[in-house]
Amino acid sequence: MNAARRTGGRLGNWAALLWPALLLICLIPGVLPGLINPLGLGNVGAFEPPLWRLTLTHLGLVLLSCVIVLGLGLPLAVAVTRARRDALRQLAETLVGLGQTVPTLAVLALAVPVLGFGWAPTLLGLIAYGLVPVVSNAVVGLRGVSPGALDAARGMGMSARQRLWRVELPLARPVILAGVRTSTVYNVGTATVGAALGAGGLGEPIINGLSQQNTALVLTGAVLAALLALSLDALMSLFAAPH
Amino acid sequence: MIELHHLEKRFGGSLAVQDLNLIFPDGELTALLGPSGCGKTTTLRMINRLTEPSGGRVLLGGQDTRTLKPEALRRGIGYVIQQVGLFPHLNVAQNVATVPDLLGRDRRATAARVDELLDLVGLDPDTFRHKRPGELSGGQAQRVGVARALAADPPVLLMDEPFGALDPLARDRLQDAFRDIQRRLRKTVVMVTHDIDEALRLGDRVALMNAGRLEQFGTPDDLIYRPVSDFVRQFLGEDAALRQLAGQPVGRFMVALHGPDGLQPGRAGTGGAASPLPAVAVEETLNARSALSVLLREGTDRLTVTRGGQPVGTVGWHDLRASGPERP
Numbered sequence: 001m002n003a004a005r006r007t008g009g010r011l012g013n014w015a016a017l018l019w020p021a022l023l024l025i026c027l028i029p030g031v032l033p034g035l036i037n038p039l040g041l042g043n044v045g046a047f048e049p050p051l052w053r054l055t056l057t058h059l060g061l062v063l064l065s066c067v068i069v070l071g072l073g074l075p076l077a078v079a080v081t082r083a084r085r086d087a088l089r090q091l092a093e094t095l096v097g098l099g100q101t102v103p104t105l106a107v108l109a110l111a112v113p114v115l116g117f118g119w120a121p122t123l124l125g126l127i128a129y130g131l132v133p134v135v136s137n138a139v140v141g142l143r144g145v146s147p148g149a150l151d152a153a154r155g156m157g158m159s160a161r162q163r164l165w166r167v168e169l170p171l172a173r174p175v176i177l178a179g180v181r182t183s184t185v186y187n188v189g190t191a192t193v194g195a196a197l198g199a200g201g202l203g204e205p206i207i208n209g210l211s212q213q214n215t216a217l218v219l220t221g222a223v224l225a226a227l228l229a230l231s232l233d234a235l236m237s238l239f240a241a242p243h
Numbered sequence: 244m245i246e247l248h249h250l251e252k253r254f255g256g257s258l259a260v261q262d263l264n265l266i267f268p269d270g271e272l273t274a275l276l277g278p279s280g281c282g283k284t285t286t287l288r289m290i291n292r293l294t295e296p297s298g299g300r301v302l303l304g305g306q307d308t309r310t311l312k313p314e315a316l317r318r319g320i321g322y323v324i325q326q327v328g329l330f331p332h333l334n335v336a337q338n339v340a341t342v343p344d345l346l347g348r349d350r351r352a353t354a355a356r357v358d359e360l361l362d363l364v365g366l367d368p369d370t371f372r373h374k375r376p377g378e379l380s381g382g383q384a385q386r387v388g389v390a391r392a393l394a395a396d397p398p399v400l401l402m403d404e405p406f407g408a409l410d411p412l413a414r415d416r417l418q419d420a421f422r423d424i425q426r427r428l429r430k431t432v433v434m435v436t437h438d439i440d441e442a443l444r445l446g447d448r449v450a451l452m453n454a455g456r457l458e459q460f461g462t463p464d465d466l467i468y469r470p471v472s473d474f475v476r477q478f479l480g481e482d483a484a485l486r487q488l489a490g491q492p493v494g495r496f497m498v499a500l501h502g503p504d505g506l507q508p509g510r511a512g513t514g515g516a517a518s519p520l521p522a523v524a525v526e527e528t529l530n531a532r533s534a535l536s537v538l539l540r541e542g543t544d545r546l547t548v549t550r551g552g553q554p555v556g557t558v559g560w561h562d563l564r565a566s567g568p569e570r571p
């Protein structure tokens with residue numbers, strides 16, 4: 001049975017590499033224009049900066065925001081789920097929830113006067129949006145840890161820190177990772193808006209395409225962003241799988 | 244030895260435990276018995292400071308537990324809870340190894356210890372070592388819980404209704420297994436239960452609580468034959484003596500035969516030196532309650548007790564009552 005599960009896992013691993021592979025193929029210069037131009041939606045030539053560069057910028061923005069979101073969100077979720085902090089938890093959930101009710105464009109526009117144009121306001125927006133699923137999932141995951149296991153951990157003589165690292169976080173891990181996955185995938189889409197602020201990334205061909213009424217250009221950005229989102233989702237499903 | 248001195252726990256306005264004075268002797272199993280809500284769990288958790296007392300003291304081996312770090316105190320005390328509380332993300336071996344790991348014990352020695360303990364609680368190490376708690380039956384999980392509590396070889400074991408969630412058959416088996424384990428290890432055990440049969444069966448002593456106070460502390464015989472109050476009598480019920488007999492093999496009450504040919508009852512007053520054995524015989528493994536029932540049914544005073552068909556002793560109703568069962 002164990003062996004069967006392992007082969008199943010390996011098959012899953014290979015399937016997860018399908019989207020990243022497709023993405024890489026589309027980034028080979030000339031491949032994507034070759035596919036899109038025949039559709040007659042417009043004309044796509046060589047890109048400056050090249051598509052792989054836009055994709056890397058985009059990926060960099062998303063991953064950086066993801067790391068910062070984890071660095072902020074996880075400690076926050078841990079802090080508010082300690083005993084006798086129900087009031088704090090509700091406050092945090094409200095504040096984090098607010099981040100999502102304000103429209104993306106508004107967050108970005110508000111950030112520009114403070115941070116100027118470029119990648120900084122975009123990063124801020126991505127962090128604000130990315131926090132929501134990470135914090136709320138982490139809170140749900142940590143609160144869902146079985147009271148029996150926690151009581152046993154305390155009774156065995158684990159300190160608060162040991163309980164957190166040895167029991168709570170491992171048990172909440174799948175739920176937390178699901179939150180990170182959602183947050184990251186959403187942010188691939190959100191980051192395209194950043195191009196309007198000069199952050200670069202895959203939003204650039206989309207915005208240029210809109211202003212030049214060149215649908216093929218829009219399609220190029222959209223296809224790459226979608227492939228990037230699917231790739232990240234697939235790669236992260238590998239981490240989320242129970243081991 | 245665990246001593247409770249004027250122990251008290253207040254939750255809001257109400258006292259869950261009040262002025263509790265008790266001594267749990269070394270190497271004995273004390274059953275903490277009482278109706279639901281009488282404060283058994285609270286008392287147990289005050290011993291390892293999962294609940295902080297609001298008054299009084301707990302001494303462990305003469306030392307006030309307040310002078311110890313709670314984590315250090317708890318690592319020296321085995322703890323089994325009713326919900327079992329195995330860690331679902333760790334396999335059986337890792338679960339059992341929890342406290343040795345916390346204490347920084349050598350990995351290889353711990354692995355050997357884990358196998359030894361799984362054997363002890365009746366689980367084949369090769370089969371169960373790598374299983375997850377989710378793959379275990381209730382009884383198996385409970386056994387792992389007991390093994391985990393014993394892993395660091397603590398002198399003291401606290402158990403909160405350890406067999407409570409099991410069906411009667413599994414409970415009987417596990418109680419038997421645990422009695423054998425305790426006979427070998429001689430830990431100082433405090434076992435919370437509201438099951439009278441379990442308390443009488445496993446307890447060297449029984450502490451009967453009522454509404455946060457100690458009602459009576461003594462051997463099962465004390466409670467059955469010398470109850471100090473109506474509450475004790477009523478709680479144990481009119482058939483308490485029978486229930487106690489039900490948990491013991493009749494062989495434990497018999498008067499052994501003397502002589503190599505085993506034909507002479509060893510007790511004066513049961514007949515002359517050459518008196519014949521009673522006509523009705525029972526096996527020594529039969530429970531004493533059933534033996535008493537046979538006495539009543541046959542209208543006789545004594546039975547022959549046999550081992551594998553060979554007479555090894557005799558037993559009369561007087562033996563079943565007299566001093567109560569001797570405890571091994």
Ligand SMILES: Nc1ncnc2c1ncn2[C@@H]1O[C@H](COP(=O)(O)OP(=O)(O)OP(=O)(O)O)[C@@H](O)[C@H]1O
Pocket residue numbers: 254258259277278279280281282283284285286437
């Ligand atoms: N954390 C708590 N807060 C408030 N009251 C409590 C708390 N824990 C226990 N109590 C109260 O203290 C009393 C004793 O509870 P305890 O759990 O010790 O009973 P018990 O004898 O173990 O009962 P049971 O057999 O049902 O487990 C009960 O009235 C209970 O409601």
Ligand SMILES: [Mg+2]
Pocket residue numbers: 283284285435
């Ligand atoms: Mg209880």
